[in-house]
Amino acid sequence: MTTKTEAEADRLWRIQDVAFFLGIPVATLYQWHHRGEGPPVLKLGRHLRYVPQSVRAWAEDQKG
Numbered sequence: 001m002t003t004k005t006e007a008e009a010d011r012l013w014r015i016q017d018v019a020f021f022l023g024i025p026v027a028t029l030y031q032w033h034h035r036g037e038g039p040p041v042l043k044l045g046r047h048l049r050y051v052p053q054s055v056r057a058w059a060e061d062q063k064g
Contacts, residue, residue, distance in 0.1 A: 012042065012049035021055060 018039065019026045032038030033048060039058035042049045 011052075013052050013055065015048050015050075018050050018055055022059060 013021070015026055015029050019029055022029075029038060029048075033041055039050060039055045042051070
């Protein structure tokens with residue numbers, strides 16, 4: 001049986017979650033996606049979803 005914390009750890013982030021984590025506007029993420037920039041994104045139908053570990057890794061790579 002999966003516990004709540006395991007399910008939360010496996011949950012994909014919505015664009016609002018990523019914007020909150022990065023401290024940027026949602027519109028910036030949409031612009032990045034349109035230009036092929038920003039953290040890796042999955043498109044599920046009309047919805048954009050992010051793997052939290054990928055977003056964290058991408059943010060670490062931006063520190064330069």
